[in-house]
Amino acid sequence: MLFRDAYKAVAEQLKNRILKSQKETKQMHKGSINKICLEEIKKKMNDSY
Incomplete structure (x- = not known):
């Protein structure tokens, strides 16, 4: 998978709150x-634009 496509897929999962850590990490x-x-x-982006 291209990085661009993976980035978009993860962004969509975060947006829909379906991305979960596979294991607990420190x-x-x-x-x-x-x-x-x-x-x-979001605040930084809104402050910048």
């Missing part, structure tokens, strides 16, 4: 599956 950095920070991203 990753808690911004952008990780456990701390996606979508609201922060």
